Amino acid sequence: MTGSERDGRGSDGGGEDEGVRADGGDPFASVGGNIERKQRLGRVFVGICFASTLVGIVALVALIGDVLYEAWGWVTLDFLTYPPSRFIENYYPGGRGAGIYPALVGSILLIALTAVFTMFIGVGAAIYLEEYAAESRLKSFIEANIANLAGVPSIVYGLLGLAVFVRAVGFGESLLAGALTLTLLILPIVIVSAQEALRAVPDSQREAAYGVGATDWEVVRDVVLPAALPGIMTGTILSLSRAIGETAPLIMVGAATSMFVAPVREVGGVPVPDLFGSFAAMPMQIFDWARLPEAEFQHVAAAGIVVLLTVLLLMNVTAILIRNKYETR
Amino acid sequence: MSGAGGGVDLSRAGSNIPAGRNLAVRAVFFTCALITVLTTFGIIVVLVDGALGFFREETLFGLLSGVLGGLLSGGPAEAWAAARSGLGVQVTVREFLFGTDWSPIIRPRSYGVIPLLWGTMIIVVGSALIALPIGTATAIYLSEYADRRVRNVIKPTLEVLAGIPTIVYGFFALSFITPIIQRFFPETGTFNAAAGAIVVGIMIIPMVSSLSEDAMSAVPDDLRNAAYGLGATKFEVSTDVVVPASLSGVLASYILAISRAIGETMAVTLAVGMQPNITFNPLEPIQTMTAYMVQVGISDVSVGSIGYQSLFAVGLVLFVMTLVMNLLSLWVKSRYREAYR
Numbered sequence: 001m002t003g004s005e006r007d008g009r010g011s012d013g014g015g016e017d018e019g020v021r022a023d024g025g026d027p028f029a030s031v032g033g034n035i036e037r038k039q040r041l042g043r044v045f046v047g048i049c050f051a052s053t054l055v056g057i058v059a060l061v062a063l064i065g066d067v068l069y070e071a072w073g074w075v076t077l078d079f080l081t082y083p084p085s086r087f088i089e090n091y092y093p094g095g096r097g098a099g100i101y102p103a104l105v106g107s108i109l110l111i112a113l114t115a116v117f118t119m120f121i122g123v124g125a126a127i128y129l130e131e132y133a134a135e136s137r138l139k140s141f142i143e144a145n146i147a148n149l150a151g152v153p154s155i156v157y158g159l160l161g162l163a164v165f166v167r168a169v170g171f172g173e174s175l176l177a178g179a180l181t182l183t184l185l186i187l188p189i190v191i192v193s194a195q196e197a198l199r200a201v202p203d204s205q206r207e208a209a210y211g212v213g214a215t216d217w218e219v220v221r222d223v224v225l226p227a228a229l230p231g232i233m234t235g236t237i238l239s240l241s242r243a244i245g246e247t248a249p250l251i252m253v254g255a256a257t258s259m260f261v262a263p264v265r266e267v268g269g270v271p272v273p274d275l276f277g278s279f280a281a282m283p284m285q286i287f288d289w290a291r292l293p294e295a296e297f298q299h300v301a302a303a304g305i306v307v308l309l310t311v312l313l314l315m316n317v318t319a320i321l322i323r324n325k326y327e328t329r
Numbered sequence: 330m331s332g333a334g335g336g337v338d339l340s341r342a343g344s345n346i347p348a349g350r351n352l353a354v355r356a357v358f359f360t361c362a363l364i365t366v367l368t369t370f371g372i373i374v375v376l377v378d379g380a381l382g383f384f385r386e387e388t389l390f391g392l393l394s395g396v397l398g399g400l401l402s403g404g405p406a407e408a409w410a411a412a413r414s415g416l417g418v419q420v421t422v423r424e425f426l427f428g429t430d431w432s433p434i435i436r437p438r439s440y441g442v443i444p445l446l447w448g449t450m451i452i453v454v455g456s457a458l459i460a461l462p463i464g465t466a467t468a469i470y471l472s473e474y475a476d477r478r479v480r481n482v483i484k485p486t487l488e489v490l491a492g493i494p495t496i497v498y499g500f501f502a503l504s505f506i507t508p509i510i511q512r513f514f515p516e517t518g519t520f521n522a523a524a525g526a527i528v529v530g531i532m533i534i535p536m537v538s539s540l541s542e543d544a545m546s547a548v549p550d551d552l553r554n555a556a557y558g559l560g561a562t563k564f565e566v567s568t569d570v571v572v573p574a575s576l577s578g579v580l581a582s583y584i585l586a587i588s589r590a591i592g593e594t595m596a597v598t599l600a601v602g603m604q605p606n607i608t609f610n611p612l613e614p615i616q617t618m619t620a621y622m623v624q625v626g627i628s629d630v631s632v633g634s635i636g637y638q639s640l641f642a643v644g645l646v647l648f649v650m651t652l653v654m655n656l657l658s659l660w661v662k663s664r665y666r667e668a669y670r
Contacts, residue, residue: 035562042564046474052466053475056487056538059531063490066505067497124361132355133362144659146365151585151655152648153592155619156372158626159644163375167632184368191365217354245494248594248619251626252640283496283595290500290599298504305497312494 067309070302079303080104083260084285088296100304103285105262106175106255107311109273110281111244113179114186115236121183122190123225123232129191130198131220150188157185158252166253173254175263176275181249186239193235197228230326237319241312247283255284282308376648379641384422387415388638419635425642431605431621433639434630440639442646444605448522448615452597455526455611456533456590461583463530464537465572468579471538472545473567484539491535499599502528507600514612520602523611528596533586540585544578545571581662588654592647594619618643 078097085091085098133139161181171177201224209223259280264271282304289301374389382388387395392415399407420440428441467487471480502524510524511517548571556570572579602614603624616624622640630636 038562038564042562045564045567046470049466049470049474052463053470053483053487053538055463056467056490056531056534057483059534060486060490062505063493063497063501063531066501070504121361121364124358125365128355128358128362132358142362142366145369147659148652148655149365149369151588151651152372153594153619153651155592155594155622156376156644156648156651159379159622159641160368160372160375163379163641164371184364187365187368215351217351220354241492245496247494247496248623251623254626283494286496286500287595287599290496290503298500301500302504305500308494309497312492316492 067302067305070299071306074299074303075306080307084289088294088300091296091300100282100285100307102259102262103280103282103304104307104311105264106259106279107244107282107308109175109263110179110182110279111240113175113273113275114182114243115240117179117183118186118190118239119232119236122187122236123194125187125191126194126198126232127220127225130195131224132216146188146191150192153248154185154246155248155252157181158249160184161249161253172276173278174276175273175279177253178250178255178279178281181253182243182246185246185249186243189239189242190236193239194228194232197231197235198224200231201227230322234319234323237315237322241315241319244312244315245283245308247287250281250284251287255279255281282311372648376641376645379638380645382633383635383638383642384418384420384425385415386417386419391415420642429607431616434625434628434636438635442618442643444607445616445618445621445643446646447607448601448605448617448620449591451522451611451615452526452529452593452601452617453587453590455522456530457583457587459527459530460533460537460586460590464534464582464586465541465579467534467538468541468545469567469572471542473563473571484542487535487538490531491539493532495532495593495595496599498528498532498596502596502600510612517612518602518614520600520604520614521612522601522608522615525597525600525615525617526611528600529590529593532593532596533589536586536589537582540582541575541579544575544582547578548574577662577664581658584654584658584661588651588658591654592619592651594623598623618647622647 073093074091076093076099078093078095079091079099081101082090082097082099083102084100085096087098090096090098129139129142133142158181161177161184165171165177165180166173169177171180205223205227206219209219214222255278259278263274263277263279265274265277266272286301286304286308289297289304378389382391385392392412395411395415396408399409399411425440425442427443428439429443430439430441431444432439471484475483503519506524506527507517507519507521510521517523552570552574553566556566561569597617598620601617601620603616603620604614605616605621606613608615622643625636625640628636
């Protein structure tokens with residue numbers, strides 16, 4: 001193609017002789033001469049592509065290795081069970097004890113709440129789009145809107161949460177406001193994955209149910225949902241594992257950088273989550289540690305990252321186990 | 330009728346379930362879907378309302394309630410006065426868009442957003458220089474050269490990179506990348522633009538490689554075989570056939586990756602520092618739009634102050650930029666799509 005361009009320029013205005021080489025010779029003649037060079041070029045190219053692939057892998061290994069190296073010896077049982085401290089001595093083994101406990105509990109409660117909200121809203125929206133909505137302009141508008149929402153930066157969701165849940169609705173800088181903000185953030189991903197799970201249920205099952213006289217709602221409740229549930233669970237858990245690492249939206253809704261107590265209240269001797277109280281979450285706590293100028297707090301931050309990544313890993317393993325258990329059909 | 334049930338609809342035949350129940354259930358599900366539309370609407374209203382509060386004396390809602398209150402208590406004249414005072418200029422749009430000094434919290438105050446845009450641009454350009462070539466080459470390797478077993482290991486491994494929380498990348502920049510940079514350039518500070526660009530680049534590699542690989546794998550083998558039949562080498566097939574044929578998907582992945590780099594927050598905040606700075610030197614600290622928002626978020630800025638309102642003005646710029654990129658990526662994908670059967 002580039003050859004014919006060059007030729008066209010050489011023979012001015014002659015549209016006829018397109019494809020004829022400028023040197024006028026046999027078009028295959030030069031191929032044999034260049035084949036060595038071309039193959040060398042090809043080998044260099046593969047080398048470059050392979051090296052590029054290694055860059056990503058090496059970066060991943062370096063990142064995980066760096067975190068583990070910095071955290072080595074700092075992740076102790078005390079680290080999991082004590083509140084944070086401003087004094088580095090407290091983090092040493094044998095010290096008074098300091099760690100990530102309130103943020104760990106905060107993150108788990110936050111994700112549990114987010115899970116409840118996203119399961120209901122996300123699955124509901126997916127059911128509407130897949131089972132109820134006709135192919136219409138409204139449906140494609142909603143779907144385009146969801147695709148667009150998935151690309152909005154998370155910090156912008158934080159501003160939405162700040163203006164709506166924290167201020168307008170009046171939940172304050174609370175666990176509930178944080179969970180609702182994260183819900184809106186991951187909703188697009190949850191809906192899309194739930195739609196895929198619903199689409200994977202064969203139509204023959206729906207038609208069989210209609211055939212024995214089931215209504216739309218009965219078909220959804222008794223046939224489609226049970227069949228799609230594993231897929232929905234997997235998608236939701238994977239989305240939640242994105243939410244647990246989110247920091248920026250929580251900063252905007254005013255999560256505390258350091259809290260010394262977990263967001264739990266005793267009601268009649270039973271611990272219940274304090275929905276309207278302030279809370280800390282693991283990524284916020286890690287951010288707080290990483291910002292401190294004392295070099296040793298880098299180790300504490302790394303230890304916090306190890307705990308965060310461990311929770312993340314557990315969530316992913318759960319999702320994969322659910323998928324594998326039900327996939328064999 | 331459901332979209333799934335084809336043929337004759339017998340669903341209500343002999344059913345003793347009240348028809349209203351189905352309608353109610355449908356309404357509940359529709360409400361769930363509506364929440365996503367309301368989210369978009371909410372984001373736009375919140376950002377525009379807050380940004381108006383930054384540029385004018387009153388926010389949108391403040392202005393409306395002022396005018397309404399004036400109308401009820403003192404008639405049109407008072408409403409007019411409320412509108413006049415509410416629309417009084419606080420920051421000119423001109424200063425915001427073209428000013429080269431950003432300091433909305435610390436006196437002497439100035440409100441030029443250019444330094445923040447510049448910081449974001451440095452991160453975007455730097456990370457794109459890293460991620461686009463590496464991501465594309467990775468995609469070519471995975472799609473054209475690697476055998477299936479290798480690809481099935483490498484692709485998910487790279488996608489792990491995309492699943493790691495961004496705060497971890499920030500830590501990685503501080504504790505690993507910056508010390509390496511400092512070894513070569515000892516004058517580099519703890520916070521520098523280069524480390525931020527590098528970690529954001531690493532972060533968006535899987536986005537480019539995964540989406541581009543999907544596009545390249547979708548190119549039918551007929552095209553490759555035709556080129557081989559003409560005597561093309563594997564290198565020529567990859568660069569002259571597969572890449573042009575999958576160009577729409579590859580370009581869309583570039584745009585999405587850049588959009589992600591624009592909105593990237595925590596890694597950048599930790600790595601590049603908090604100094605609005607127009608500089609060409611990647612070893613100096615800078616501040617991006619997102620990092621500024623975090624800075625306000627963790628400081629004790631009171632609600633309604635100009636610092637608080639500036640959050641929404643900067644957020645609006647950020648939102649518009651990423652929205653344009655996302656729409657552009659959709660457009661590129663549909664505009665240059667090659668349909669294969």
